Amino acid sequence: xxxxxxxxxxxxxxxxxxxxxxxxxxxxxxxxxxxxxxxxxxxxxxxxxxxxxxxxxxxxxxxxxxxxxxxxxxxxxxxxxxxxxxxxxxxxxxxxxxxxxxxxxxxxxxxxxxxxxxxxxxxxxxxxxxxxxxxxxxxxxxxxxxxxxxxxxxxxxxxxxxxxxxxxxxxxxxxxxxxxxxxxxxxxxxxxxxxxxxxxxxxxxxxxxxxxxxxxxxxxxxxxxxxxxxxxxxxxxxxxxxxxxxxxxxxxxxxxxxxxxxxxxxxx
Amino acid sequence: xxxxxxxxxxxxxxxxxxxxxxxxxxxxxxxxxxxxxxxxxxxxxxxxxxxxxxxxxxxxxxxxxxxxxxxxxxxxxxxxxxxxxxxxxxxxxxxxxxxxxxxxxxxxxxxxxxxxxxxxxxxxxxxxxxxxxxxxxxxxxxxxxxxxxxxxxxxxxxxxxxxxxxxxxxxxxxxxxxxxxxxxxxxxxxxxxxxxxxxxxxxxxxxxxxxxxxxxxxxxxxxxxxxxxxxxxxxxxxxxxxxxxxxxxxxxxxxxxxxxxxxxxxxxxxxxxxxxxxxxxxxxxxxxxxxxxxxxxxxxxxxxxxxxxxxxxxxxxxxxxxxxxxxxxxxxxx
Numbered sequence: 001x002x003x004x005x006x007x008x009x010x011x012x013x014x015x016x017x018x019x020x021x022x023x024x025x026x027x028x029x030x031x032x033x034x035x036x037x038x039x040x041x042x043x044x045x046x047x048x049x050x051x052x053x054x055x056x057x058x059x060x061x062x063x064x065x066x067x068x069x070x071x072x073x074x075x076x077x078x079x080x081x082x083x084x085x086x087x088x089x090x091x092x093x094x095x096x097x098x099x100x101x102x103x104x105x106x107x108x109x110x111x112x113x114x115x116x117x118x119x120x121x122x123x124x125x126x127x128x129x130x131x132x133x134x135x136x137x138x139x140x141x142x143x144x145x146x147x148x149x150x151x152x153x154x155x156x157x158x159x160x161x162x163x164x165x166x167x168x169x170x171x172x173x174x175x176x177x178x179x180x181x182x183x184x185x186x187x188x189x190x191x192x193x194x195x196x197x198x199x200x201x202x203x204x205x206x207x208x209x210x211x212x213x214x215x216x217x218x219x220x221x222x223x224x225x226x227x228x229x230x231x232x233x234x235x236x237x238x239x240x241x242x243x244x245x246x247x248x249x250x251x252x253x254x255x256x257x258x259x260x261x262x263x264x265x266x267x268x
Numbered sequence: 269x270x271x272x273x274x275x276x277x278x279x280x281x282x283x284x285x286x287x288x289x290x291x292x293x294x295x296x297x298x299x300x301x302x303x304x305x306x307x308x309x310x311x312x313x314x315x316x317x318x319x320x321x322x323x324x325x326x327x328x329x330x331x332x333x334x335x336x337x338x339x340x341x342x343x344x345x346x347x348x349x350x351x352x353x354x355x356x357x358x359x360x361x362x363x364x365x366x367x368x369x370x371x372x373x374x375x376x377x378x379x380x381x382x383x384x385x386x387x388x389x390x391x392x393x394x395x396x397x398x399x400x401x402x403x404x405x406x407x408x409x410x411x412x413x414x415x416x417x418x419x420x421x422x423x424x425x426x427x428x429x430x431x432x433x434x435x436x437x438x439x440x441x442x443x444x445x446x447x448x449x450x451x452x453x454x455x456x457x458x459x460x461x462x463x464x465x466x467x468x469x470x471x472x473x474x475x476x477x478x479x480x481x482x483x484x485x486x487x488x489x490x491x492x493x494x495x496x497x498x499x500x501x502x503x504x505x506x507x508x509x510x511x512x513x514x515x516x517x518x519x520x521x522x523x524x525x526x527x528x529x530x531x532x533x534x535x536x537x538x539x540x541x542x543x544x545x546x547x548x549x550x551x552x553x554x555x556x557x558x559x560x561x562x563x564x565x566x567x568x569x570x571x572x573x574x575x576x577x578x579x580x581x582x583x584x585x586x587x588x589x590x591x592x593x594x595x596x597x598x599x600x601x602x
Binding site for chain 1: 275336338339362363364366367368370371373374375377378379380381382383392394395404409414415416417418419420421422423463464465466467468469470471472507508518525526532533540541562575576577578579580581582583584585588589592593596597600601
């Protein structure tokens with residue numbers, strides 16, 4: 001089988017799963033600076049699928065693409081330590097304020113420069129949670145898309161077979177290449193850890209940075225200007241619309257409480 | 269315009285919920301409600317959409333569309349949207365809607381807001397611009413305990429996907445005398461739209477049915493371990509209920525299976541009784557359960573936000589308290 005050139009889209013996110021009391025302010029908002037910045041979990045699942053293809057087919061190549069500020073190169077380096085061949089960071093003030101539409105446009109323009117056979121991406125990010133970027137990148141490139149994939153397997157005839165999960169079913173689908181596939185979910189294999197030898201080898205190698213000028217395309221589609229959605233308000237939810245009854249956890253109070261629950265048929 | 273997904277040859281629940289919401293939005297603006305149904309056989313489903321107030325129902329039926337496929341579905345939706353130019357386009361935030369809507373939005377150059385839990389029409393000022401009668405799409409944001417309002421004021425249609433179960437579905441007493449318009453799929457669809465083919469399809473075991481559970485005992489990260497989760501299963505079994513969990517608890521491996529996940533990226537439930545154990549009450553979780561009829565919260569942190577939305581709040585160790593409750597319920601039943 002001929003080696004595949006695979007681009008993997010990765011995003012640096014704040015690890016909101018690590019939210020503990022210490023990081024939540026009195027108003028209920030999270031202190032994001034107190035949380036670690038990590039590679040989005042689903043993106044690591046996508047990387048693992050790419051690396052498995054590389055293991056299987058000689059001559060395959062895995063290229064990471066991320067958009068973000070300079071420090072997002074951490075996730076590219078992390079991916080290289082795990083086995084990716086190179087990383088490209090799209091970083092430019094003109095990309096700032098991008099919603100999923102403008103982000104996917106920049107990613108698609110970068111992919112066009114690399115012309116991969118296959119793009120793998122995480123199903124969704126834990127900070128935005130939209131699951132838009134994969135399908136929208138596919139649209140800009142005019143490629144087919146397969147979402148909610150757990151496993152990606154190249155076939156002899158040059159197509160790929162994908163196991164995916166929908167709300168009600170598990171499907172096996174086949175698509176021609178090039179295509180965009182988003183990976184994630186509990187059935188997707190975890191990503192292999194960093195390799196010590198690779199850390200030593202690539203620690204000092206700089207990652208490639210591309211700006212809007214490098215990407216070309218329609219520059220009005222980048223950043224805030226290319227973003228049709230606008231966040232107009234973020235409001236902290238102040239709960240407390242209910243008259244909460246406080247129940248003490250000692251023996252007697254609990255006993256009296258449970259008796260009341262049973263009596264009022266809340267518990268049957 | 270509402271994209272009504274089909275499920276087992278009928279309109280899906282979320283489609284009916286969105287038709288109900290769409291009918292109200294249309295009434296507010298003096299507009300009209302339209303539905304789009306795509307599938308193997310769909311013409312007979314128009315009646316159901318009329319019962320929910322759709323004045324125009326676009327039906328695309330084609331044997332090749334029996335199962336959802338991104339490219340032909342997006343092609344058809346784009347065609348109908350461009351012809352009808354609706355102000356608003358809504359789809360369910362299901363695995364189908366979340367696959368189709370983003371591609372359609374980019375195809376149309378329109379703004380899309382994912383996973384909304386509320387929709388409102390209203391005026392908005394933003395960066396010195398005034399927008400009249402725009403669709404405010406409200407969704408829980410990644411910063412915990414925040415609700416974010418997103419608008420797409422300059423592009424039409426304004427698009428959103430909406431969580432299943434958050435809007436109530438209500439048929440009309442009398443169906444509207446609507447029009448059913450068939451879409452010519454033969455003329456529209458191209459060979460390359462079938463680049464992806466389904467080889468095999470198996471229904472997933474739905475062992476856990478949180479949606480119809482009357483009682484849900486849910487655990488969060490605060491439960492601390494898989495062993496501690498066992499006590500929740502005992503209580504749930506005793507009450508004839510199911511065990512649910514927060515994303516943090518599932519990610520931590522305390523309980524298996526995302527089918528138990530309640531909240532923003534999981535499912536939305538409205539049981540008669542919801543017992544939240546070791547759950548702090550981040551908005552990502554509470555949007556999926558705050559409409560429960562009765563909420564009991566058990567958390568050792570008196571300041572945990574979950575207590576504020578609870579009917580009964582118990583400040584205490586979740587494992588010990590639940591064990592205690594199990595014993596007490598047993599006694600009360602005797």
